[in-house]
Amino acid sequence: MAGMRNGTLTGTVANARIARAAGTVMAAFVVSNLVGLAAKTMTARVFGTGLESNAFFAANRFSEILFNLVAGGALGSAFIPVFSGLLAVNQREKAWKMASAIANLVTLVLLLTSILALVFAPQIVQTILAPGFSAQETLLTARLLRIQVLSSVVFGLSGLVMGILNSHQHFLLPAIGPAFYQLGWILGILLLAPDMGIDGLAWGVVLGSVLHLLVKLPVLIRLPGKSYWLSLGLRMPEVREVARLMAPRLLGVAVIQLNFLLNTFLASYQPEGSITALSLAFPLMIMPEAAIAQSIAIAALPTFAAQVARGQIAEMRSSLAGTLRVALILSVPAAVGLILLREPLVALLYQGREFSAQSTQLVAWALMWYAVGLVGHCMVEITSRAFYALHDTRTPVLVGVATMTLNLGLSFLFSYLFGRAGWMPHGGLALANSTATALESVVLLLLMRRRLRGLHGGRILVSLVRSGAAAAGMGVVIWLLQSSVDIAPAVLKLALTTAAGMAVYGVLLILQRAEELTRITAMFRERFMTPK
Numbered sequence: 001m002a003g004m005r006n007g008t009l010t011g012t013v014a015n016a017r018i019a020r021a022a023g024t025v026m027a028a029f030v031v032s033n034l035v036g037l038a039a040k041t042m043t044a045r046v047f048g049t050g051l052e053s054n055a056f057f058a059a060n061r062f063s064e065i066l067f068n069l070v071a072g073g074a075l076g077s078a079f080i081p082v083f084s085g086l087l088a089v090n091q092r093e094k095a096w097k098m099a100s101a102i103a104n105l106v107t108l109v110l111l112l113t114s115i116l117a118l119v120f121a122p123q124i125v126q127t128i129l130a131p132g133f134s135a136q137e138t139l140l141t142a143r144l145l146r147i148q149v150l151s152s153v154v155f156g157l158s159g160l161v162m163g164i165l166n167s168h169q170h171f172l173l174p175a176i177g178p179a180f181y182q183l184g185w186i187l188g189i190l191l192l193a194p195d196m197g198i199d200g201l202a203w204g205v206v207l208g209s210v211l212h213l214l215v216k217l218p219v220l221i222r223l224p225g226k227s228y229w230l231s232l233g234l235r236m237p238e239v240r241e242v243a244r245l246m247a248p249r250l251l252g253v254a255v256i257q258l259n260f261l262l263n264t265f266l267a268s269y270q271p272e273g274s275i276t277a278l279s280l281a282f283p284l285m286i287m288p289e290a291a292i293a294q295s296i297a298i299a300a301l302p303t304f305a306a307q308v309a310r311g312q313i314a315e316m317r318s319s320l321a322g323t324l325r326v327a328l329i330l331s332v333p334a335a336v337g338l339i340l341l342r343e344p345l346v347a348l349l350y351q352g353r354e355f356s357a358q359s360t361q362l363v364a365w366a367l368m369w370y371a372v373g374l375v376g377h378c379m380v381e382i383t384s385r386a387f388y389a390l391h392d393t394r395t396p397v398l399v400g401v402a403t404m405t406l407n408l409g410l411s412f413l414f415s416y417l418f419g420r421a422g423w424m425p426h427g428g429l430a431l432a433n434s435t436a437t438a439l440e441s442v443v444l445l446l447l448m449r450r451r452l453r454g455l456h457g458g459r460i461l462v463s464l465v466r467s468g469a470a471a472a473g474m475g476v477v478i479w480l481l482q483s484s485v486d487i488a489p490a491v492l493k494l495a496l497t498t499a500a501g502m503a504v505y506g507v508l509l510i511l512q513r514a515e516e517l518t519r520i521t522a523m524f525r526e527r528f529m530t531p532k
Contacts, residue, residue: 028171028172028175028176028179028295029175029178029290029291029294029295030291031176031179032175032176032177032178032179032182032290033178033287033290033291034179035178035179035182035183035186036178036179036182036185036283036287037283037287037349038182038186039182039183039185039186039189040280040283040349040350041349041350042186042189042190043056043185043189043201044276044280044349044350044354044355044359045350045351045352045353045354045355046189046193046353046354047198047201047354048273048276048353048354048355048356048359049272049273049276049277049280049355049356049359049362049363050272050273050276050354051136051137051140051272052140052197052198053198053273053276054130054133054137054268054272054273054275054276055133055137055140055141055144055198056144056198056201056202057264057275057276057279058125058129058130058133058141058264058268058275059125059129059141059142059144059145059147059148059202060144060148060205060279061129061260061261061264061279062117062124062128062129062145062148062149063145063148063149063151063152063205064257064260065257065260065261066110066113066114066117066149066152075102075106075159075160075163075242075246077245077246077301077384077385077388077393078242078243078244078245078246078388078393079099079102079160079163079242079246080163080166080167080301080302080305080388081245081301081305081308081388081389081391082098082238082241082242082245083095083098083099083163083164083167084167084302084305084306084309085305085309086098086238087167087168088305088306088309088310089309092224092225093225093227094238095238096225096226096227096228096229097227097229097231097233097236097238098233098236098238098239098242099160099164100227100228100229100230100231100233101229101231101232101233101234101236101239102160102233102239102242103157103160104230104231104232104233105232105233105239106156106157106160107153107156107157108232109156110152110153110156111153113152114149114150114152114153117145117146117149118146118149121142121143121145121146121149122138122139122142124142124145125138125141125142125145126138128261128265129141129145129261129264129265129268130264130265130268130275131265131268132265132268132269132270133268140198143199144198144199144202147199147202147203147205147206148202148205148206150206150209151205151206151208151209152209154206154209154210154212154213155209155212155213157213158177158209158212158213158216161174161213161216161217161220162174162177162216164220164223165216165219165220165223166298166301166302167302168223169302170219171298171299173215173216173218173219174216174298175295175298176215177212177213177215177216178212180208180211180212180214180215181208181209181211181212182208183208183211184204184205184206184207184208184209184210184211184212185201185204185205185208186204187204187207187208188200188201188202188203188204188205188207188208189201189204192204245388245391245393246393247393248393248394248397248398251397251401255400255401255404255405256400256404258404258408259404259407259408259411259433259436262408262411263278263411263429263433264278266411266412266415266429267426267429270415270425270426271424273358273359273362274362274424274425274426276359276362276363277359277362277363277365277366277426278366278426278429278430280346280350280363280366281346281363281364281366281367281370281430282366282370282430284338284345284346284349284367284370285338285367285370285371285373285374285377286377288330288331288334288335288338288374289331289374289377289378289381292327292330292331292334292378293327293331293377293378293379293381293382294381296323296326296327296382297323297381297382297384297385298385300319300320300323300382300385300386301385301388301389303319304316304319304320304385304386304389304390305388305389307319307389308389308390308391313452316386316389316452317452317453317454317455317456318456320382320383320386320448320452320455321455321456321459321460323382324379324382324383324445324455324460324463325459325460325463325516326516327378327379327382328375328378328379328460328463328464328467328516329463329466329467329509329514329516329517330378331374331375331378332375332464332467332468332471333467333470333471333474333501333502333505334374335371335372335374335375335471336471336472336474336475336478337474337478337498337501338367338368338371338374339368339371339372340475340478340479340482341478341482341494341497341498342364342367342368342371343360343361343364344482344490344493344494345364345367345494346360346363346364346367347360347364347490348490348491348494350363361424362424362426365423365424365426365427366426366427366429366430367430368427368430369427369428369430369431369434370430370433370434371434372431372434372435372438373433373434373435373437373438375438375441376434376437376438376439376440376441377437377441379441379444379445380396380400380437380440380441380444383396383441383444383445383448384396384400384444386448387444387448387451390451392451395444395447395451396444399440399443399444399447400440402443403436403437403439403440403443404436404440406436406439407432407433407435407436410431410432410435410436411428411429411432411433413428413432414427414428414429414431414432415428415429415432416428445460463514463516466509466512466514466516467509469508469512470504470505470508470509470512470514471505473504473505473508474501474502474504474505474508475501477500477501477504478497478498478500478501481493481496481497481500482497485497
């Protein structure tokens with residue numbers, strides 16, 4: 001076959017595979033993020049940044065922590081390399097035995113932890129989540145936690161199914177799953193909240209988790225050689241390998257979730273609306289991160305894992321470097337755009353009904369400091385996946401633990417300094433996250449360069465300089481248009497300003513003859529124009 005050498009995946013074929021898969025995932029993530037944005041907009045306008053929304057987002061934080069600890073990124077990053085490796089050497093039956101065992105273990109653990117959370121919900125809120133809440137807020141948060149924690153069990157299975165489908169090079173439905181989750185959120189607001197209030201939104205979260213799983217089943221049931229065993233597989237070497245890979249990654253996830261928990265903990269003592277502001281601002285930063293880095297990383301991990309399984313380290317080095325350069329070209333302007341357009345963006349999306357101009361200021365302030373860390377988040381996402389493909393979860397976890405431990409200290413320091421300066425203190429929590437993530441990305445890249453004996457660092461640096469120069473020109477144009485041009489309605493001004501900034505950025509990259517543009521074009525050409 002063209003592009004293959006003795007059954008191995010060449011760099012050209014691997015890059016084409018990643019490009020097509022990344023284009024698929026990126027398109028699906030854009031759709032999912034748009035639906036998610038609609039859900040967050042409706043939530044903000046219906047519930048504002050008051051007591052109910054604070055309680056809801058605090059309770060939602062706990063269910064997300066539970067899912068991420070047991071069946072989120074830790075499991076996926078450990079499961080996919082092992083499962084893909086078995087498929088690559090045609091051990092399909094063993095792969096499905098291992099997948100069945102992992103599914104049974106995940107379900108059992110999440111059921112037990114959910115039952116404990118149902119019983120001890122008030123204590124969890126009072127001692128862990130939000131000790132700064134009043135008695136009324138605590139009771140409401142505990143009630144919402146008991147509802148939402150049910151979603152973690154369903155998400156656990158859904159996350160594993162996503163890993164199975166990604167390992168089979170199926171990316172569209174797993175990537176579109178978050179859109180169905182957000183659809184449940186929207187249905188909760190439209191159909192349940194009018195009669196049930198904020199409880200209706202919590203039940204919408206549960207409905208969304210079910211839809212998140214159901215959307216993947218049509219592809220799952222058509223996979224070749226699929227089978228299920230009612231076993232925990234504790235004696236299977238592959239299950240133990242997943243556990244071995246997952247253990248250090250789990251520690252890293254725990255530290256990350258501890259930081260999110262600390263943000264909720266500290267924000268519960270800050271002015272009302274701080275928890276909601278952080279909860280609404282972070283997704284706005286994550287939207288471009290998901291469309292850029294998560295889509296590319298999810299698409300690249302199975303290819304990286306297959307290259308490692310075949311001993312193609314040179315090809316992996318080339319694929320990883322190219323992937324990082326594309327992520328830089330896309331993430332740098334996204335960060336600059338979010339910083340400069342934060343207030344009109346937040347006002348356009350959220351302001352109205354219960355969401356006031358003061359609420360806009362709260363969210364925009366947090367968004368600015370979160371956006372500072374966008375590029376770092378993208379680099380961490382991709383580089384970490386490369387380590388996982390090498391069956392090394394220990395290195396990114398140790399780096400993550402160190403930097404996120406630093407984040408804990410920075411959260412106290414920056415929120416204190418912001419308060420002393422007369423600034424809204426929740427912005428310090430966002431800046432702490434961005435600072436720690438930037439440091440994490442630098443350390444991971446240096447370690448990966450040593451691991452692969454090179455990472456085309458000069459070319460990556462050139463990409464950073466190119467994107468920085470073009471983004472500077474873009475930023476000047478955006479600032480001038482925002483400050484000197486008066487266009488109504490606001491949505492038209494925001495759209496024209498964004499379009500002008502993007503056009504300037506693109507032209508400046510063309511003038512610099514940025515070869516990354518070819519790779520970006522290939523993502524969409526491979527996905528939408530190349531015959532399947």
